[in-house]
Amino acid sequence: MAQIELRHICKTFTVSLRPEGRMSMLRGAFVRRKKVIKALDDISFTIDTGELVGYIGPNGAGKSTTVKIMSGILTPDSGYCRIMNRIPWQERVAHVARIGVVFGQRTQLWWDLPVQDSFDLLKDIYSIPFTSYKHRLHELATALDISALLTTPVRQLSLGQRMRCELAAALLHSPRILFLDEPTIGIDAVSKLALREILKRENRENGVTMILTTHDMDDVETLCSRVMVIGHGRLLYDGKLHRLKADYAPWRSIRAILTEPVTPFHIEGAERIKAEGNVWTVLFNPDIIPAHIMVERLARALPLRDLVIGEQNIDEIIAKMYQEMCL
Amino acid sequence: MRLTRRANMTKVRAYxxxxxxxTAEGIQYRLAGLASASVGVFWALIEIVVFTVFYNYAANKDAGTLAGLTLKQVISYVWLSQAIWTMQPMSIDAEILxxxxxxxxxxxxxxxxxxxAHWFAGxxxxxxxxVFWRGTVTLLCAILMPVPYRLGLPASAIGFCWSxxxxxxxxxxxxxxxxxxxTVRLNVNWGDGPMYMMMLIGGVLSGGYLPLQLWPAALQTILLLQPFxxxxxxxxxxxxxxMQPNDAGSLILLQxxxxxxxxxAGKALMAKRLKTIIVQGG
Incomplete structure (x- = not known):
């Protein structure tokens, strides 16, 4: 049976609008028009134990709303949701004891106190037995390289250090499901890599299910085998990442660095050519023309110095996808 | 049975x-505490001077004593009320807000x-x-003052225990x-104004500005029964x-x-809100 199951979840919000025209500010103080926004419109999916799912979509698409419903903070207007055999918002306390949440833009540590104090408090909140707490803390502190930070007040940590501590805080009670809302937002490459590494490890060794909402496509690419794309409150795509790529980005790209600038001309098999100074970016479809032949043709036609073959940038894919779906 | 009791115990420990x-976080700010304490001491001295003037030179200078409060008692009242004045909620806890x-x-x-319970603990x-800083410093000053301004001893040992x-x-x-x-603030998007009014009314009716016994005689019963x-x-x-130690039981029961x-009321309001809560942002 699926660990997480959502069926036909809907959620609307009302926002009040200020009337238009003259004196609108004054009139707005007395009369307001209400507008109903569909944050989630008939969302259904299931996730099995140990899956690592990337949940992506533009701002305001409904990602956070879904996460909030799954973590029991928000009650949907209609629909059915069952997570580990519980309805999150009905048995909130029992439910949240077994999940962990990381919100990248919000802190769950006590700002003015040493990190260790926050951890000790979490130990009491989640009723973690002393010995397993010590063991777990040691394990996480080593993996995330935060042992030296434990006595530092949170306010003095850099963002990257703080995020590593946040993640440790979310994992202390060994949750079965982890919701990550933009965990890598604004942090440096080293911290990002450490974060991804521990997420992968938790998933592999303890079978923790993870749902990751992010705008960082590198996160998705390194961590998630399955992606769900949401836009305007609807689920637009749910499946393997490589299939998403195959559907929306069938092309490969070659970055050719030339010894001198050459004005673009057509090369047989190239779908699109873009030239910037002495760098050409050539897109081609590997199903029609194999890569080595494309390279050979380029080498024959151009004064090549260097050459890089890659997939289309996933950011571009998502952007294109949003565009096609009129988001 | 024993299991649930143990579960409850661990919950209590969390809160x-x-x-x-x-508390550990808050009392780090010594300077803020000392600033507040100096305001307390200063304010108490002003009040004491004003009360002394009234008790000695006012047209009906015996009114206070007739109401059951001598000058010496008023001075003690002022010191004690200044010491715990900031215990009163004058704003919603900054973190919660x-x-x-x-x-x-x-x-x-x-x-x-x-x-x-989480909010209650916070x-x-x-x-x-x-109170930690302001209370201790103010009381220390109150004890060290020259006699006419000094905090008096409690009326009786048993009364002191009850107090x-x-x-x-x-x-x-x-x-x-x-x-x-x-929890009211959580329910209603009125902004902060009405909350401050609610809390200010509490401050006035607490007797912190004027001891309740010095208010008009006709209001005394109501004043004593009201929450603040x-x-x-x-x-x-x-x-x-x-107030005699005999009455202490019923007074504490009233509290x-x-x-x-x-x-x-707080729990009910919170439960109501949580059913339909809309978390802002995100």
Missing amino acids: FSLFRIK KKINSGDVGLELCRPMDLY TAASRLIP LLSFFCAFLLCTAFGTFVA AGYLDIPIRLYLGT LIWIALFVA
């Missing part, structure tokens, strides 16, 4: 830890805790922190009301002996009743 961590406004209430709900800490218990209830009452106001008498007037009366009512 106590929360209270402890917040920030969380209401920013939508981080959601994060709070991600904890396996009862949100009301509010309790924020009620205790200002200590009553002070503790006052702390719970302040916390219960503070949490109640926070429990903030400082009741414990101070027990200290001064203007407890108001605590229970505010807790119940």
Whole structure:
């Protein structure tokens, strides 16, 4: 049976609008028009134990709303949701004891106190037995390289250090499901890599299910085998990442660095050519023309110095996808 | 049975830890505490001077004594009320207010805790922190003052014990009301204005500006029964002996009743809100 199951979840919000025209500010103080926004419109999916799912979509698409419903903070207007055999918002306390949440833009540590104090408090909140707490803390502190930070007040940590501590805080009670809302937002490459590494490890060794909402496509690419794309409150795509790529980005790209600038001309098999100074970016479809032949043709036609073959940038894919779906 | 009791014990420990961590966080700010204490001492001295003038030179200078409060007792009243003045909730706990406004209430709900108890623990800490510095320094000054300005001794040992218990209830009452106001704020998007008014009324009716016994005689019964008498007037009366130890039981019961009512109201409001909660942002 699926660990997480959502069926036909809907959620609307009302926002009040200020009337238009003259004196609108004054009139707005007395009369307001209400507008109903569909944050989630008939969302259904299931996730099995140990899956690592990337949940992506533009701002305001409904990602956070879904996460909030799954973590029991928000009650949907209609629909059915069952997570580990519980309805999150009905048995909130029992439910949240077994999940962990990381919100990248919000802190769950006590700002003015040493990190260790926050951890000790979490130990009491989640009723973690002393010995397993010590063991777990040691394990996480080593993996995330935060042992030296434990006595530092949170306010003095850099963002990257703080995020590593946040993640440790979310994992202390060994949750079965982890919701990550933009965990890598604004942090440096080293911290990002450490974060991804521990997420992968938790998933592999303890079978923790993870749902990751992010705008960082590198996160998705390194961590998630399955992606769900949401836009305007609807689920637009749910499946393997490589299939998403195959559907929306069938092309490969070659970055050719030339010894001198050459004005673009057509090369047989190239779908699109873009030239910037002495760098050409050539897109081609590997199903029609194999890569080595494309390279050979380029080498024959151009004064090549260097050459890089890659997939289309996933950011571009998502952007294109949003565009096609009129988001 | 034993299992549930143990589960409850660990829960209580979590809330106590929360209270402890917040208190530890708050009392780091010594300078703010000392600033508040100097305001307390200064304010008390002004009040004492004003009361002395009234008791000695006013047209009906015996009115105070007739109302059952001698000048010496008023001076003690002023010191004690200044010492615990900041225990009264004059604002919603800054951390809770920030969380209401920013939508981080959601994060709070991600904890396996009862949100009301969570807030209660937090509010309790924020009620205790200002008293920690201001209270000790003000009392120290009150004891070291020259005789006419000095804090008097309690009327009786037994009265003193009752007043200590009553002070503790006052702390719970302040916390219960503070949490109640926070739950109102959670429910209603009125902004902060009405909340400050609610809390200001509490401040006036507590006797902190003018001891309740010096208010008009016709109002005395109502003044004693209203919730805010429990903030400082009741414990101070027990200290001064203007209320006898015989009455202490019923007075403390009165405080407890108001605590229970505010807790119940706060819990009900919070439950109502949590059913339909909309977490702002994100």
